[in-house]
Amino acid sequence: MADKVKIHPITPHQKRIFEVADALKSGKVAVFPTDTQYAIGCVYSNKKGIDQIRAIRKLDDSHLLTLLCDSLTGISKFAHLRDDNFKIVKKLIPGPYTFILPATKELPKLIVHPKRKTVGFRVPDYPICQKLIAELGGPIIATTAKLPDWNGKEKLYLDREELIQSMEKFVDVIIDDQQDLSVQESTVIDLTSDNPVIVRKGIGYEQVEEVLAQLGREVEV
Numbered sequence: 001m002a003d004k005v006k007i008h009p010i011t012p013h014q015k016r017i018f019e020v021a022d023a024l025k026s027g028k029v030a031v032f033p034t035d036t037q038y039a040i041g042c043v044y045s046n047k048k049g050i051d052q053i054r055a056i057r058k059l060d061d062s063h064l065l066t067l068l069c070d071s072l073t074g075i076s077k078f079a080h081l082r083d084d085n086f087k088i089v090k091k092l093i094p095g096p097y098t099f100i101l102p103a104t105k106e107l108p109k110l111i112v113h114p115k116r117k118t119v120g121f122r123v124p125d126y127p128i129c130q131k132l133i134a135e136l137g138g139p140i141i142a143t144t145a146k147l148p149d150w151n152g153k154e155k156l157y158l159d160r161e162e163l164i165q166s167m168e169k170f171v172d173v174i175i176d177d178q179q180d181l182s183v184q185e186s187t188v189i190d191l192t193s194d195n196p197v198i199v200r201k202g203i204g205y206e207q208v209e210e211v212l213a214q215l216g217r218e219v220e221v
Contacts, residue, residue, distance in 0.1 A: 002031070002168040009033070009177040012128050020173055021135040028172035029053060031145045031164070033179065034068075035126040036096045036186045036203060038163055040171060041068065041142030050110055050141060056170045058148050065111055066098055066120035068140040070133045075099070075121045078106050078139070084217070085191040091211045094125035096203040100190040111141055118192060128177060144185075157181060195220050 003023070007016045024030060029042045029049045040056065042049030044067060054063070069075050072090055079101035081089065089099055098120045103112045112119055124130065133140060146157060147166055157163040160181040164174055187208055188199040196212060197220045198205070212219050 030173040032175040038145040039142040040145040044141040093123035
């Protein structure tokens, strides 16, 4: 059974952050809240943890995983970022946006999409995530925390307690921010082509439209 850690969503207690960070550094897998939905993640270099996450979600190697970073500098270390795309990312982070970008050789191959050589990148606008990444000194590899149901479809959780109870047998640590569970997804933007491609319209999509218009960038939906 997972260790449950209650952490305040706005002013996270540093001792609790230390506890979760130490668990992740030791190879554990955690479920934690973000500025959109709860995520399941581990340290990005934790091969066993990544395999565990894929097994829990029943994901194959082609499923895009997301690297949660602390800043634009963090993204730039692990992604090839053209100047025109740099401007887009800079204007939108931190926030509920996932950017699909070509990965650098700094990332382990098991994280990278086997054909496209891409990874999703996010800088969450949420104190728990920000402090956890800062304490780790590096990014977290993550995906949405949910389980496939009996017919293979992904289950939609509407209650935080239900989510926690369903995940506690599969992970090592669960952070509970004691807030209502969000069902809103991030907006996903593919920046691997000449023009940005909106893969998924999620929370904050209106701001994406504004930023792209300001920068004079054409967008494909």
